[in-house]
Amino acid sequence: MAEMIIEPIEKYGLSKKDRPKILFSKIGIVGCGSVGQGLAITASKHGIEVIFLELNAELIQHSLDEIKKQLDEEINHWGLTPSEKTAILSRIKGTVKYEDFSDCELVIEAIKSTTRESSLDVRKQVFKNIEKQVTRECIIATNSSTLVVTEMSSELEYNDRCVSLHISSTAPGATVVEVARGLHTSKESYDKVMKFVKLIDKIAIPVIESPGLISVRLFVVLLNEACEVLMEGVSSMECIDNTMRACFNMPLGPFEFADKVGLDKILRWMENLFGEFGISRYVASPMIKKLVRANRLGRATGIGFYTYDQNGKKVIESACCEE
Amino acid sequence: MNILVLNCGSSSIKYQLLNIDNKTVLAKGIVEKVGLKGSFLKNENQNGDKVKLEGEVIDHQIGIEYILGVLISKEHGCLGSVKEIDAVGHRMVHGGERFQDSCLITEETIRDFKACIPLAPLHNPANLKGLLAMQHLLPDVPQVAVFDTAFHQTMPDYAYMYAIPYSLYKKYGIRRYGFHGWSHYYVARRACQILKMDMNNSKIITAHLGNGASITAILNGKSVDTSMGLTPVEGLIMGTRTGDMDLGVLTFIMEKEELNLQIANTLVNKHSGMLGITGVSSDMREIETAAETGNERAILGLKMYQYRVKKYIGAYAAAMGGVDLLIFTGGIGENDPVTREETCKGLEYMGIEFDPQKNAGVRSKEVLLSKESSKVKVMTIPTNEELIIVEHTHRIITG
Numbered sequence A: 001m002a003e004m005i006i007e008p009i010e011k012y013g014l015s016k017k018d019r020p021k022i023l024f025s026k027i028g029i030v031g032c033g034s035v036g037q038g039l040a041i042t043a044s045k046h047g048i049e050v051i052f053l054e055l056n057a058e059l060i061q062h063s064l065d066e067i068k069k070q071l072d073e074e075i076n077h078w079g080l081t082p083s084e085k086t087a088i089l090s091r092i093k094g095t096v097k098y099e100d101f102s103d104c105e106l107v108i109e110a111i112k113s114t115t116r117e118s119s120l121d122v123r124k125q126v127f128k129n130i131e132k133q134v135t136r137e138c139i140i141a142t143n144s145s146t147l148v149v150t151e152m153s154s155e156l157e158y159n160d161r162c163v164s165l166h167i168s169s170t171a172p173g174a175t176v177v178e179v180a181r182g183l184h185t186s187k188e189s190y191d192k193v194m195k196f197v198k199l200i201d202k203i204a205i206p207v208i209e210s211p212g213l214i215s216v217r218l219f220v221v222l223l224n225e226a227c228e229v230l231m232e233g234v235s236s237m238e239c240i241d242n243t244m245r246a247c248f249n250m251p252l253g254p255f256e257f258a259d260k261v262g263l264d265k266i267l268r269w270m271e272n273l274f275g276e277f278g279i280s281r282y283v284a285s286p287m288i289k290k291l292v293r294a295n296r297l298g299r300a301t302g303i304g305f306y307t308y309d310q311n312g313k314k315v316i317e318s319a320c321c322e323e
Numbered sequence B: 001m002n003i004l005v006l007n008c009g010s011s012s013i014k015y016q017l018l019n020i021d022n023k024t025v026l027a028k029g030i031v032e033k034v035g036l037k038g039s040f041l042k043n044e045n046q047n048g049d050k051v052k053l054e055g056e057v058i059d060h061q062i063g064i065e066y067i068l069g070v071l072i073s074k075e076h077g078c079l080g081s082v083k084e085i086d087a088v089g090h091r092m093v094h095g096g097e098r099f100q101d102s103c104l105i106t107e108e109t110i111r112d113f114k115a116c117i118p119l120a121p122l123h124n125p126a127n128l129k130g131l132l133a134m135q136h137l138l139p140d141v142p143q144v145a146v147f148d149t150a151f152h153q154t155m156p157d158y159a160y161m162y163a164i165p166y167s168l169y170k171k172y173g174i175r176r177y178g179f180h181g182w183s184h185y186y187v188a189r190r191a192c193q194i195l196k197m198d199m200n201n202s203k204i205i206t207a208h209l210g211n212g213a214s215i216t217a218i219l220n221g222k223s224v225d226t227s228m229g230l231t232p233v234e235g236l237i238m239g240t241r242t243g244d245m246d247l248g249v250l251t252f253i254m255e256k257e258e259l260n261l262q263i264a265n266t267l268v269n270k271h272s273g274m275l276g277i278t279g280v281s282s283d284m285r286e287i288e289t290a291a292e293t294g295n296e297r298a299i300l301g302l303k304m305y306q307y308r309v310k311k312y313i314g315a316y317a318a319a320m321g322g323v324d325l326l327i328f329t330g331g332i333g334e335n336d337p338v339t340r341e342e343t344c345k346g347l348e349y350m351g352i353e354f355d356p357q358k359n360a361g362v363r364s365k366e367v368l369l370s371k372e373s374s375k376v377k378v379m380t381i382p383t384n385e386e387l388i389i390v391e392h393t394h395r396i397i398t399g
Helices: A034-045 A057-076 A082-089 A118-131 A187-199 A213-229 A237-248 A254-261 A262-277 A285-292 B060-071 B109-112 B124-137 B152-153 B165-171 B181-195 B247-256 B262-272 B272-277 B284-292 B298-318 B330-335 B337-344 B385-399
Strands: A005-008 A026-030 A049-053 A094-095 A105-111 A139-142 A162-167 A176-179 A205-207 B002-008 B013-018 B024-032 B042-046 B050-054 B089-090 B141-148 B203-209 B213-219 B223-226 B323-331 B377-380
Touching: A005 B152, A026 A034, A026 A118, A034 A049, A034 A057, A034 A082, A034 A094, A034 A162, A057 A082, A057 A094, A082 A094, A105 A118, A118 A139, A139 A187, A162 A187, A176 A187, A187 A205, A205 B141, A213 A237, A213 A254, A213 A262, A213 A285, A237 A254, A254 A262, A254 B152, B002 B060, B002 B124, B002 B385, B013 B060, B013 B385, B024 B060, B042 B060, B050 B060, B060 B124, B089 B124, B089 B385, B109 B124, B124 B141, B141 B385, B152 B181, B152 B223, B181 B203, B181 B213, B181 B223, B181 B323, B181 B377, B181 B385, B203 B298, B213 B298, B247 B262, B272 B284, B272 B298, B284 B298, B284 B385, B298 B337, B323 B330, B330 B337, B337 B377
Parallel strands: A005 B050, A026 A049, A026 A105, A049 A094, A105 A139, A139 A162, A176 A205, B002 B089, B089 B141, B203 B323, B323 B377
Antiparallel strands: A162 A176, B002 B013, B013 B024, B024 B042, B042 B050, B203 B213, B213 B223
């Protein structure tokens, strides 16, 4: 049999017109904690190459290991096949250099931060670092829900390319993404991001830039009220969660959800929201503050509102109801 | 007359260019990874020369543009210009109850086909994309849709209905439709030609055993029952699909393993079948190799696979009041002597006298596998659905 010849395909087009490039064949992610990992997996599942930036080789390896763990978990629960896992992993790479973002069409900032002020400054710097390396067309996005993108992008040369792209980290299977447009965001950039969201098979929820968007803003108030109900002794934590699950068809009650998200993260959300709106309903319940101070952050630390065993399963007696 | 056959999947486009007058394949090939990184086109011409063209293929339209580009190219082509393509035949997966036969593509048929999308949400949209792209590129060339489900539209209602509330059938069209239709038809017709049998006066069972597998009862040339249903999960055990199963099993697993719908779908479509039972592979060759070395689960898997096919042969013989001809096709049916032999073992009581000597080593050939004295003839026939698509396209445009 004749040997296979290999040639570039371009010269076989019917017409010589310029062909549109494949949109979002590669994206970048800054910070590969739980949010970044989720993003990387989602994008790669849809055939997109992902490069993520972490501070050092050790953290890169850690992120890759976590990603593998999550995929294995999916295989164990029948959601994925081993060959799909191999394909997904082959598209995800780590780096320590911003230079590696040069051919990305979208770079998303997903760093973990501690306080509002430092977080904003760090993120502003991240945006600047990204802009130095990418093309003019590249979209720069943040996954932050409580910091506004207009502020984060204020020091960029071209801030019309910045949007906020909030993919819920609380439910990896969630089908919606909140896409917020900043003051400077151009229609072109916004439309492009909407296409990206469609590409990863999610529904884009258009939002006008506002701290907390929809999901975070509504959830923190619910959690605060749940803490109030608990502190007033109206009912137990389990009963509150049970009621909310059953009556509103929620997969998790407010306390269970808070533990899953991480109480430190929730506290930061609330501080940001209060900083922005100055309204008392966003002031975190003392109960949340107490737990965070004791480093009882939820599932991640094995204890939060509830206590968790090594497999992350809730143990019946809870941290809060002991007294 | 030259007819181009297209088979558009979600990220691939298979094509074949045939000359209907002398029944020769002028070129064939595939575009893979449409819309993804690393896309390419592989083309093979009449002389068997192969070329692989690498580069971005952003969507089906551009993929088809490149196919046409290659077909008319000096280097690898076989046509002087695209004007030499007289018609295009599209393989369409699911035509529901609306499409009983192949048809010329018009605005009306496109509208009706769109209504069939919910029946095959993964396959039909890709078929439609290819069809619209082709219309755009060759607006003056007639196009014909040939449906995988159409051959089975002759099934009687008592064979295609499910025993679920009738209102659900009316509301969503939930019933058995069957797939691989033109493969079953082609091998049955071909075997009748070879054996000089009258297809219109015959009882034939065709087993299409490939990665997906289905078996059909063909009475007097018409499909009267088939093992696949609304979706391709029903019936025979497949590479990674369960085939027939107690529905209670699925709801039981969903509850115990806390599975959502999408994951349950992956479980029965991708983790089950031969892969799930054997833990070895979904590939029959690898499973047989493992069984030879004594792998117990591989041995079990093979037994289950053969038993299921055998059960269906018995069932369809009963449904038709006997059988004259049994045919194996598809990747496994054409290339795996072991499966053919084991499936036919013990069926002497119904007149099947299988000849292991004739069967040994037969791969991708038209061979009679039963003994001279056998009341029921057994054959293996390599399938050729493309030929049927070409014939239908030709019939419809010459009307």
